[in-house]
Structure formats: structure tokens, C-alpha cells
Amino acid sequence: MADDIRALSTALARDPSSLRYVDLAEALRRRGQLQEAMQVALHGLGRHPGHADGYDCLARIHSDRAELSEARAAWERVLAILPEHLGALKGIGFLYFRQGDVRRASEALEHALAVDPADEATRRALAAVRGEPAPARRSGPARTRAALQPAPEPAPAASVVTAAPATPAAPAAPVAAAASAAPHAPAVSAASAPSARPPVFGGLEGATTDILLLDARGLVMAGGLSAGDGSDVSELAAAALAGVSGEAERTCEYMALGAWTAIVAEAEHANVVLAPASEGAVLMVRRERSTPVGLALRIADRARGAAVRWLQSVGV
Amino acid sequence: MSEQLMRALDRLSRVRGVRGSMYVAAEDGLPVAQLLMENVNGKVLAAFAASLARKVSGAAAATGGGRVRFVQMLSAGGVLLVAGVGGELLVAVVADPGVNVGLARLEMLRAAETTA
Numbered sequence: 332m333a334d335d336i337r338a339l340s341t342a343l344a345r346d347p348s349s350l351r352y353v354d355l356a357e358a359l360r361r362r363g364q365l366q367e368a369m370q371v372a373l374h375g376l377g378r379h380p381g382h383a384d385g386y387d388c389l390a391r392i393h394s395d396r397a398e399l400s401e402a403r404a405a406w407e408r409v410l411a412i413l414p415e416h417l418g419a420l421k422g423i424g425f426l427y428f429r430q431g432d433v434r435r436a437s438e439a440l441e442h443a444l445a446v447d448p449a450d451e452a453t454r455r456a457l458a459a460v461r462g463e464p465a466p467a468r469r470s471g472p473a474r475t476r477a478a479l480q481p482a483p484e485p486a487p488a489a490s491v492v493t494a495a496p497a498t499p500a501a502p503a504a505p506v507a508a509a510a511s512a513a514p515h516a517p518a519v520s521a522a523s524a525p526s527a528r529p530p531v532f533g534g535l536e537g538a539t540t541d542i543l544l545l546d547a548r549g550l551v552m553a554g555g556l557s558a559g560d561g562s563d564v565s566e567l568a569a570a571a572l573a574g575v576s577g578e579a580e581r582t583c584e585y586m587a588l589g590a591w592t593a594i595v596a597e598a599e600h601a602n603v604v605l606a607p608a609s610e611g612a613v614l615m616v617r618r619e620r621s622t623p624v625g626l627a628l629r630i631a632d633r634a635r636g637a638a639v640r641w642l643q644s645v646g647v
Numbered sequence: 648m649s650e651q652l653m654r655a656l657d658r659l660s661r662v663r664g665v666r667g668s669m670y671v672a673a674e675d676g677l678p679v680a681q682l683l684m685e686n687v688n689g690k691v692l693a694a695f696a697a698s699l700a701r702k703v704s705g706a707a708a709a710t711g712g713g714r715v716r717f718v719q720m721l722s723a724g725g726v727l728l729v730a731g732v733g734g735e736l737l738v739a740v741v742a743d744p745g746v747n748v749g750l751a752r753l754e755m756l757r758a759a760e761t762t763a
Binding site: 428431433455456458459460461462463556557558559564567568570571572573574575578579582583585586587588589590591592593594595596597598599600601603605615617 | 687688691692695698699701702703704705706707708709710711712713714715716717718719720721722723724725727732733741
């Protein structure tokens, strides 16, 4: 990755008007160097003010910085330039989802699905937004592993860009097309893979498949959740739960109920337990429907203990 | 229809420990019918019930858990229960910590069926 950044920096220094600034900004973003990524993106957009992929990248950087209104503005800019930009449609749909605006999230994702009906990640995201069971995976032409990753955010590039076909709206820019295609996929998928996350729940059953720690903004912190087909759905679940802790706290306060200790959801195939960790972080534990709620609560309590210890150890 | 709803809420209010029950529009979190003790804030309960239902439904759907049927939030001073998730109307209850959740759950699912 460092070599990539060096090579991209060199290429850009050689040709400052190159559209490869998007690649460089994206590489920096995925390394977590958000300030540098922002500078590169803004500099590039200064030279190419109508470059949709540049704004798409800028939106992802803002999203990673939890600057959601700026991210939304950047994606809206993309859609003003290219109304069918898949990355922007999915990115903004996910943003609405995180903000609890189900109607707008559905509209954006429906639009994205109309642009690419074979995109399973969008189909799954749309089902989640609507609160419907995840659709069965459709058989069809082989698609990249990355395209089947369902995690559209907080690194929208993961699914958004990776799932996007080379956009026909960037005809004069092969480099820009490359910026919105496959090269993003493996790195981001790997970065968001449960195995790459801190091993907080080691020793607990389902440590990386059924237990998830998310922050108040709906971003994954540790653990992981898998769908029935083994794909990682952590980001999607975390986004769905963005803000739940704050709402629960406020409600308990208004209704004089004291601190909330757990939320249990009984679904058709699973029991889901949520528990507060610290600073708005929430633990989510999923167990089979046959697991008694009392037992699921005990398991969640153990996982919560591990999460709190880990959060303290990292100073959160 | 509203008589039916009120009858269902009346049955729910007879479960020992229930402080208030209400029907809530799932879409916008506004109360539709309610039977609450004096100090229960119905607007807060309704708004939270709708938001919570939407959030946990999204999370459950994303993870292959299927449709959510019943949600309970436990706290030191009471419990909030939500049923009928997935429909147009939710049934929400606030109750004492010691409420018989199983019994309340049965009545709530029955109340949810009233609107199905």
C-alpha cells in the first residue's frame, strides 16, 4: 500500500493535471490518512471541478470523518453531474440509512439497483433498509468477490465503487474509469473483513460471525456478523443501528426509566441482543431463535464485559 | 376501528405492571390510540418505538434474522415493549420492571393482530 501511494504520488507529481489524484486520495483514505486524502482530493477537484469520481471520493473521505452533511453534499454534486453514478447512489442511500431516512435511502438504492440490477450488495442493502428478509442470492454471471461484499459504508468504496461497472459517464478518462473499478475492491474488502478487526471477543462463540461492536455513528469497531451465505454484513447491520444508543438513553431519561441495560429483538430466525458499552458504543449479539432470551442476555453480558475492557484498554 | 383498538389496549392495561399502552404509526412514530397513566409521555414512547422497530428490523434483515416480531428494552426503572413490527401499526407498552413479559407479549401480539 505504501508503495502504491509512493507510485501514485510520483505519477501525480509528474503530471499534476492527471486524474490519478482520485486513486491517490482513495489509497490515503483507506490507510486512514484522511487529512492528506482530503488535501489531495480538493487539490484535484480544483483542477477538475466537474469530475464526478473526484467528488465521489471526497464524499467517502467526509463520510469516514463523520462529516455526514458534507458527504451528502459531495454525493449530491456527483449526482448533479452524473445522475446514474452508482457509487454516489449507493453512498448517499447508505448515508440516508444511517440518518434514519428510510424513504430516501430506499429511493436512492432502488435507483442504484435500476442502474445495475445484478448488484447483489445493493439488493441486500435495500432489503435491510426496508426491514425485509435478505433476498436469496441470484445465480448469474460470475461477479467479483468484492462485488458480492455487502458492506457499502463506512468505506463506500468497498461495495459502492467495487460493485460499480466502469461508468460509461467517464468516456474521456480511462484513469478515472480505473478509479471507479476493480482496483479498489480487494484492499477495501480485506480492510473491512472481520479477521482484520481487533480480536475482542476471542473465546466467545461466534466471536467474528455473531458478535459486533459498533460506535454511536453506526461504524464497526470490532467483531463481525455473517449472513447465512457467509458474507460479512457487519457494516450494514451497524449502519442500521446508528444512533440507537443515544435514542434509548434519551427515551429512558424522558420517561424516568433509569439507564437502559439491553434491547432484545425476537426475529423469525434469530434473537438479537443489544447492550450499551461505553460512549454510545453498542454491542450486538445474534443467537439462533431457539436460544432462550435469558441465555442470549447472559452471552451478551459476557461479550459486553469483553468490549468494555477492550474499549478501556484503547482509551475510549 | 378505534373502538377495537381501545378494547385491545384495555385488555393490555389489565396486565399487572403495565403503565401504558398505545398504537403507533410505524411510518412516522405518531400515536394512533393510547391508554396511558398520567405521568407516561406518550409522544416519546411512540417516537422511540417506531425508530427502534425500524433500526432493529434493518439490523435483523441485514444479518438474515428475518422479520422482527417483538422487541423489549430493559432498564433499571421499567421495560418498553414493541410488537407488530413490520406492519403499519405498532403496539407499544411501557411497564414496571417486574411485569410478566410473557403475558404482556401475548396480549400485545393479539393486539397487533387486531390491526392486521
